[in-house]
Amino acid sequence: MHRFQRLSTSFLLSGRFGRQRDPMEGAALEPRRGGQTVRFKAQGPARQCGGSKRYSTAEATVESRGNGEVRERTLTMETLNPNVKAVEYAVRGPIVIKAVELERGLQDGMKQPFAEVIKANIGDAHAMGQQPITFLRQVVALCTCPELLDSPSFPEDAKQRARRILQACGGKSLGSYSASQGVDCIRKDIATYVEQRDQGVSCNWDNVYLTTGASDGIMSILKLLVSGQGPSRTGVMIPIPQYPLYSAAISELEAVQVNYYLDEDHCWALDVNELHRAFHEAKHYCNPKVLCIINPGNPTGQVQSRKCIEDVLHFAFEEKLFVMADEVYQDNIYSSDCQFHSFKKVLYEMGPEYFKNVELASFHSTSKGYTGECGFRGGYMEVINMDPEVKAQLIKLLSVRLCPPVSGQAAMDIIVNPPQPGEPSFLQFHKEKTSVLSTLAEKAKLTESILNTIPGIKCNPVQGAMYAFPRIFIPPQAVGEAKMLGMPPDMMYCLRLLEDTGICIVPGSGFGQREGTFHFRMTILPTTEKLKLLLEKLAAFHIKFLQKYTALGEPSDKSPSGQAKAHHP
């Protein structure tokens, strides 16, 4: 608990003033602490006040000081870039830090009320035991170690793909830099894949850029879009709940976060009226020009209907918004009545006026889907209708980081160019792919149904992606206690859960939620057996938690507004 408190405070503290050079500073021996004030994230990043005291001549600052003094350091909490301090990232936040601590403790033989830490906090499939797709690994291994191309233990179709990729690499080695946009032949394969996925809607490979995982692409595009000051500062519309990469990026870039709320009562659907509301309210204080959509949803797991996507695109067209479609879960669709529709295809079907005008960036990744290859850091984005001059700026921006890892690019190539019927690896590939996806579908169903049997927990169907985001009832007494501890109530809930059971999940407050409601996000990735155990433990904990806090307070059936009434015990 102490550890947490320390962290949470340091997240909220931030130095108000940047370091000001003071000619008299040479005499000061104590580190400066004076300028520090408490800020809250909602206030936005601290800004330099600037210019209150300027040093007159450079010479005044370069006097050498006597030996033996304790020198003041240059990079301190006061001089640290204030945007760094403002960034928060729940998926790897204090709960996860605590989980790692507990795990190490267990390894060192420390006694805990549980035998292992179950991590359901992050969409990391292999960490939870999912097996890699053989064909993908074969091709990347062959590219890495081309001597193996002579080995009889690799199938011909894997060798053929590896040869083709190597042929396109400088010096025929994965060890050469590729072009910043990625290896040409992989970009072409992606374009072909996108065309097939979208039933023939054309895709120009020049609009395809390989990235270091999808997050790198999202960051680059956001970086491009942020400009202006005061009321003309770029506003970025993001869903609430959202994946915290977005809020972290927005705060790093000092953009304005514009929240639109997903409708929990309707399976977390996106309601265009809500987009209108958010947009028009935001116009008073910023210039909203980016609309981020996550489909299938993270953390909410909903799959958008075609109609809904059309409405969103129409709205973006009318309001001239740049659309960022995070479609990394496009292969993870579980409900039989849902289907993935890409934003690009729907845009095309809406007619040329839309298709030729709406600026759209779509992101994909090797980390999700049925491959779950997070460690390879592969991904791509397709950007359409971008002004050519801006495109040149984008390429320039990408080139600062040289290139995405080439082994990740090779892995991406296998996802877009898998074995075809008739090829030697097809049957095994198909079997593995189907097995991964059907297991995930079962676990999605299982998670949803068990969660809904627990009193005080209500979970929408997990239609896609890899997460359940149930709403939890937290008794007012517990809410009060959390307030006293200075942390969000669901954070306290998750922390207690971790300490009691070893289950690591992320509180809803890390993703954003409607005021007064509480949630958590758990992945559906643990093995079925472990997932059942997790849910069982969770149920027991939850009931105990409710009992403890309702017993503490006066027995009452009053439920505060906004709580999960139907399941109030």
Add this chain to the structure above:
Amino acid sequence: MSTVAYCSFIWGSGYITARARTRTHRSLQKTEEQKRRIMSVLRKINPTLQRICICEQENLGRRAMQITRELKQGVKKPYKELVDVSIGDAHRGGMKPITFVRQVIAACIYPELLHDSALPADVKERAWRLMRECDGGSVGSYTEACGIPYVKSSVSDFITRRDGGVPASPENILISSGSQTALMFVLSLLVHGEGSAQTGVAFPVPTYSSFAMALDELGAEMVPYYLCEEEGWALRVEELRRAVRASGLHCTPRVLYVINPSNPTGNVQSRKIIEEVIRFAAEEKLVIMADEVYQDTVHEEGIDFVSYKRVLFELGPPYSESVQLASFHSVSKGFMGECGLRSGYVELVNLDPAVMEQACKWLSAGSCSAVTGQIALNIMVDPPRPGDPSYTMYSQEVKFKKDTLTCNVRRVQEVLEDIPGFTCQAVGGGFYAFPRLHLPQRAVQRAKELGLEADLLYCTRLLEEEGVCLEAGSSLGQKEGTHHIRLCLMTSTKTLEMVLKRLKRFHLRFLKEFA
């Protein structure tokens, strides 16, 4: 070819012409209506990014790619093969990867190989060891944002060994997707403020071009200091002082960037210089960013690489306790040459624990670096040891690369000495030669008419006529009125000979044409 638009702030402006060019290009492609629509959202892109100056070298690189494609399609050229030695990319230059590295990575990616009798036992052992460190035993899992703890401690052990026992700690090491990413990361901790409070970053001229682009992207104030060509590109502290003091009038200098061994000049800093630089940084309260990615490639006999960290600690207090230092290394350079795997690390020295905590928190908002790269890094800092089955082969491969590079360095100096119009300072370390071009006045005049820097005109013509791609000194920064070229020497002997032959032929022709 168009115009040089490198940093207008330092090297004169050509930016407007470059923008005008792309603008014409655009209006050809879009109708008015489309333009109205499209321009609506992105009319104002991030102004900081617009400041990243388009380096015309990029155009040269694009042209090189285009030529490669044309050659493939059978377009007739005066040469059959294009040679690109404009960047420090060993494998592209014909160097082979280290077998042990590739075997271990392949085995980690495809663990079936662990049953393959053809793989040496130490390869399998290492693969096992590393896979055990990955969640779920798979290289497909995320690692901790700042790297696999096991790899971090192997890096820390390596640093301690390298620095003759100066202690290092895994907690101060962050593994990143290449040293460039680590550089950006450290810079972004430090770069903020506006007006006179804006962070100034002192960096050497010449410097490889993506560093200046990184400063542009982050919105840092550039504080260039010039290396002294006449003294073998030595860093002179008086010049450093001049630059930093002068910049104090319009920004707050907080960072001092040094590259040792140098890219592009090949200068290797002596212990004495490093001491002076550290004292200077202490006086001025600058954070030192020491780019030491070429630490394994010192070719001059009798000179050893000494790290900033070591010198800092051997200076003792108060320096060793107060001067903040970030030291960078990478698998892309040295003898690995694994640029495509994207891995490197930074060691942070004397950082406040609270700042370190913030830095780690911030780092974790991104994801980890690619695991294959982290494996390569582990092998770089902990290679096979005497007695291991792979040791002989590993050390032979490394020796071969070292010998080839040393030989290439000698060879390039020999050849350039014989050609009129070249002077080349001694190349003590690193991957590159950075000879000075003495171009005829008429050539300089011609370049001016074309709106080009003369060395870029030279490189462009060389590319078109001989199929050799080099980097022009104007993209790296140079004193007004001087011209240089940079060529990568970490190539196979065959590649280098081809480059030198074509370069000589072209150079003599060029001199004659403009005589």
